[in-house]
Amino acid sequence: MCSEPTIKRLSVYHKYLKEVEASGQEFISCTKIAKNLHLLPIQVRKDLSITDIVGKPRVGYHIKDLRDSLDRFLSFGKGVKACLIGAGNLGYSLLRYKGFDEYGLDIKFVFDNNPDKIDTYIDGHQVLDIKNMAEHLSKTEIDVGVLTVPRVYAQTLANKLVECGVKALWNFAPIRLLIPQNVVVKHENIAGSFLVLASRIKQIR
Amino acid sequence: MCSEPTIKRLSVYHKYLKEVEASGQEFISCTKIAKNLHLLPIQVRKDLSITDIVGKPRVGYHIKDLRDSLDRFLSFGKGVKACLIGAGNLGYSLLRYKGFDEYGLDIKFVFDNNPDKIDTYIDGHQVLDIKNMAEHLSKTEIDVGVLTVPRVYAQTLANKLVECGVKALWNFAPIRLLIPQNVVVKHENIAGSFLVLASRIKQIR
């Protein structure tokens, strides 16, 4: 496989190539990709070497072939079945964010505990009562639990999701979850991201 | 300074220590921190060595001192003045997310182009007309522009923010921004994050 930074960059190339493709170009060099995405050509070349596409010197890569190859490589997102817990603002944003669709994330259920939200629809997803989560998940196998709940509920819900047999958790709550080793957890640490940004600003001055 | 992963972990320790402190304990070992946060003791020790706090063998670190020291170290977020562009769902979430407050992010302005949103209030912030952005930013110096707009507007708005003199951009739109070298840009690539998660699930099976 390949590293986390590489996967993220591949998704960036992928998106970028779709744009360039739409503009009608047929070939693109890694020098140009690098310039437009503020990266180094060497890094782009190395990242793209995971594909089966070889570029032509002086010309670059065939855009459609490369995009096809990335489509295939990035297909591990295809058919990943998820449920989202917490239909607040963040949950709302994620449900309406179309960027996952091309990578195949399939949100099967949305749960919340707020009676005002239950049975409403968000972007075509019916909000279900969290009380019935176990029942729903026993009928339909779910790979990923997406946690967009307030901090205080996160751990309890994580435990329940694991009991229901999810393979992975994608946690947006500002807390580090304690979860069995066999379950994949990806934390999004937004406050930490801000600190990284702030530290870089300080460095510049 | 220290690395990006370290800064993120320090923010995690910081939050965790506040919890433990509230529970009344006085000392904590890095072994215990590591165990509870699913990290390795060595890494915790190394990360914490940027502080001026020394631990006692067999006992660990004095929690309050350590938390104080992290407070100081993580203070580079203090007084960072920001404006947020795009009062959609994601913007809404960020405005209401209290996790930044303790690190000092100060959101001075919120802009949007939607007449229905202009002059409404979100968590105490008046939504201003994007047309007047330059004027507002000329009066109050702003460090960071937070972009929570749809993809198509992101680059144009980024350019405007740079013209207005922001030092950094925090971009949540799914596009890689082209920005002068002297401006710090931090991209949040949420679709890329999903792919990383998906790839890890595939690895496990």
Place this chain on the structure above:
DNA sequence: CACTAATCGATATTTTTTTATCTATTTAAA
């Protein structure tokens, strides 16, 4: 009071990730 077990902190090693160098290939221009 001596011994044991836990833990820190410094240094070293390994692994991962990024960046550089060099050669061969190919296009386009002279």
Place this chain on the structure above:
DNA sequence: TTTAAATAGATAAAAAAATATCGATTAGTG
């Protein structure tokens, strides 16, 4: 047709990050 410039790809080096080792220190126990 020859030559020059741009570029890919392989290999190598450097930098960054994570992990391991080991001696010194200290609280608790017999």
